[in-house]
Amino acid sequence: MNGINGRLPVLLRWVAEAQPDVVCLQELKAPQDKFPAKALAEAGYQALWHGQPRWNGVAILARTGTIQPTRRGLPDDPDPTQSRYLEAAVNGVLVACLYLPNGNPRPGPKYAYKLAWFDALLAHAAFLLDSGLPVVLAGDFNVIPTPADVYKPERWQDDALFTPEIRDRFARLITAGWTDALRTLHLDADLYTFWDYLRHSWSRNAGLRVDHLLLSPTLTPRLRAAAVDAHVRGWGWASDHGPVWIELAEE
Numbered sequence: 001m002n003g004i005n006g007r008l009p010v011l012l013r014w015v016a017e018a019q020p021d022v023v024c025l026q027e028l029k030a031p032q033d034k035f036p037a038k039a040l041a042e043a044g045y046q047a048l049w050h051g052q053p054r055w056n057g058v059a060i061l062a063r064t065g066t067i068q069p070t071r072r073g074l075p076d077d078p079d080p081t082q083s084r085y086l087e088a089a090v091n092g093v094l095v096a097c098l099y100l101p102n103g104n105p106r107p108g109p110k111y112a113y114k115l116a117w118f119d120a121l122l123a124h125a126a127f128l129l130d131s132g133l134p135v136v137l138a139g140d141f142n143v144i145p146t147p148a149d150v151y152k153p154e155r156w157q158d159d160a161l162f163t164p165e166i167r168d169r170f171a172r173l174i175t176a177g178w179t180d181a182l183r184t185l186h187l188d189a190d191l192y193t194f195w196d197y198l199r200h201s202w203s204r205n206a207g208l209r210v211d212h213l214l215l216s217p218t219l220t221p222r223l224r225a226a227a228v229d230a231h232v233r234g235w236g237w238a239s240d241h242g243p244v245w246i247e248l249a250e251e
Helices: 008-018 037-042 109-131 164-176 181-185 230-234
Strands: 022-026 046-050 058-062 067-072 085-090 093-099 135-140 211-215 223-228 244-248
Touching: 008 037, 022 093, 022 135, 037 046, 046 067, 046 085, 058 085, 058 093, 093 109, 109 135, 109 164, 181 211, 181 223, 181 244, 211 244
Parallel strands: 093 135
Antiparallel strands: 022 058, 046 058, 067 085, 085 093, 135 211, 223 244
């Protein structure tokens, strides 16, 4: 969101247009008591959120069924004061909304925290796979998985989003059994989910793919469609991320 209260009109416009059943939001940048639950309820969405003043923050919205919270915060988070993980059961699917640390600048404590957080995510993701439940890991992973997922990859070699250690951890999720929904249905397409505000990145389509929806093996067969609503990035006062979505068949 890059600030949910400042960009609330954009969010409301998008949900009215797309009518998603479930929405995962990251980077709320709002304390727990400043989340716009009333405005979202008026738009037809119940909400569960994990806020933090000024930074981070994640939320899950649903317009059908109920949200049953299962976890607030990642197990063994190396810094649990940061609001980066929220998990709930929604309409028979376990939805994990996450905001992985950026990690820049590197080397340094921010990059070390990113590595440690990712390791904690790998451990919890393995636990979720072992459960056999239908699970989606959704959010801003701050990971560019491959050179095909970024405009001019040579410019990102030293960035914390594209280091070998970070890309290896993402690859380990896929090897373990998680399905990258967007890339599975669009193997060779130029797909980006983030366009910087600088250097006319949006108008040049100089983007990167860092927002991912990963599906557990029991959920993967229900995948029917996946895409990026990139046009939203071109709206006035939009976030620098565009919404990524998937469509699942009924169980």
